[in-house]
Amino acid sequence: MNTVIEVRDLTRRFGDFVAVDRVSFHVEKGEIFGYLGANGAGKSTTIRMLCGLLAPTEGVAMVAGHDIRDDARKVRAAIGYMSQKFSLYLDLPVRANLEFYAGAYEIESPRKRVQEILELLDLEVHRDQITGALPGGTRQRLGLGCALLHRPEIVFLDEPTAGVDPASRRDFWRLIRSLSREGTTVFVTTHYMDEAEYCQRIGLMVDGRLAALDTPRALKRDLVPGRMFRVSNVDERASRAVLSGMSGVVDVQPFGTRLHVRVRPGGPEAPDLGKQLSQAGLSGAEIEEIEPTLEDVFLAVVDPTKGSAAA
Ligand SMILES: Nc1ncnc2c1ncn2[C@@H]1O[C@H](COP(=O)(O)OP(=O)(O)O)[C@@H](O)[C@H]1O
Ligand SMILES: [Mg+2]
Incomplete structure (x- = not known):
């Protein structure tokens, strides 16, 4: 096993409020790791710390071999991040957005790489379309493309399919699985429980705490x-x-x-x-x-009186 994310007692407070509370887990290379939880559970805060964008209050995390506290810059170079409010230039064509990010990342042979990304993400037919006019699913694929330009070994995707229609969500997950097959580690948050079935392992966040962590199958077996x-x-x-x-x-x-x-x-x-x-x-x-579905798992975890303790 090749651990690429290792998190121990990671904690983030905002004033007195504990947004992420002593969270520990690890993620292996090439894994699709799903981070699930209701709004406000602490998913984005965790991601921002792991991407070297927000300092933890306590705890340690190593991402792609770098300490998020001491080597945040190296972390950022090794990872791709698609934030929840990923910003694209809506008035520019698809290709121009990719070229912009290729420039920002100082990628070698940017033209060639942009072309590769257009092909990889099925964006070739959209290359000259204005980004703002794209359907939601296509726009999200472009966001993913921007996050992949510099060939990161890990991508963090924060609710990449929120508000996207079911067919486009399935396409998006097909891409995520093919990335993982090729060795890219995918850390993804979602509140769509059906999508979580595609993840190899799932961490379930409840009020800042990691309430459960396992494969979908084991979670169903143990928690329902x-x-x-x-x-x-x-x-x-x-x-x-x-x-x-x-x-x-x-x-x-x-x-x-x-x-x-x-x-x-x-x-x-x-x-x-x-x-x-x-x-x-x-x-x-x-x-x-x-x-049982993962929805059932989630309900059992959120209300433990109905979970294994009561059985
Ligand atoms: N900069 C901040 N200042 C104060 N509170 C914050 C800040 N960022 C997030 N929070 C709070 O931390 C909690 C977790 O937020 P977040 O990580 O965005 O949750 P999620 O992504 O799971 O919806 C929420 O209650 C949110 O309001
Ligand atoms: Mg969030």
């Missing part, structure tokens, strides 16, 4: 114990009330018009749930067992 059932074809609010009060049911969450019902190990089976509903006058429910 028992079994999950999906209940559909029945009034959602009424069934929720009925099932929430049932013995052995740990949690009931609405997902659209359906419910996800989590039961304790050894708890009720699908027919038991159905019976409970029909006794309450709610007949015709369709109930099937499902795998």
Whole structure:
């Protein structure tokens, strides 16, 4: 294993407020590391420290072999950063934006590199279009292109797909996976739980703390114990009330018009749930067992009374 990010007890306070609270983890070369959490959880603050842009209050972090405190400049040269409010010149064509960043990074053979990036990110057909007129997904690809110009070994992407349509998000993740296959380490934040499935490991931030860290599969196994059932074809609010009060049911969450019902190990089976509903006058429910999603993991972590401790 080749550790490229190593973080120990990283802490950042703003006055009395602790935005990042003794966070520790490491990331291996080529890994796609997802950093998840609600708004205000401390994701961007962590990234800004790891990119050498914000000094930690306490703790240490090594990024690409450099200490973020002592060698912030070397860190910045080794990494690419696409911030949450990544700025592109909206009135310039795509190619001009890349050329601008190529100049800023003092890249050798900038023309050649810009051409490579246009091809790598499927931006060739957009090269002469005005950046401000691009659809959101294309604009985000251009942002990623700018962050990759100087061939960084690690890229930090802060909510790169926020507000982008689902098809473009899938395209973007295809690019992220191909970068990782070629050895670039990707540190990415998102609040789309479905996207987090693409990450090899996930760190879950809750109120500045790293509440959980593992592969998506292990998180589901460890943090969503028992079994999950999906209940559909029945009034959602009424069934929720009925099932929430049932013995052995740990949690009931609405997902659209359906419910996800989590039961304790050894708890009720699908027919038991159905019976409970029909006794309450709610007949015709369709109930099937499902795998937990990362959304379920997140809910279990955010409210630990419904997590493993309660099972
Ligand atoms: N410069 C700052 N001064 C004061 N508070 C800040 C500053 N930057 C971030 N915060 C606060 O720290 C918390 C974490 O913010 P942030 O890291 O941006 O969260 P996230 O990216 O997970 O949404 C928030 O409550 C935010 O208001
Ligand atoms: Mg943020």
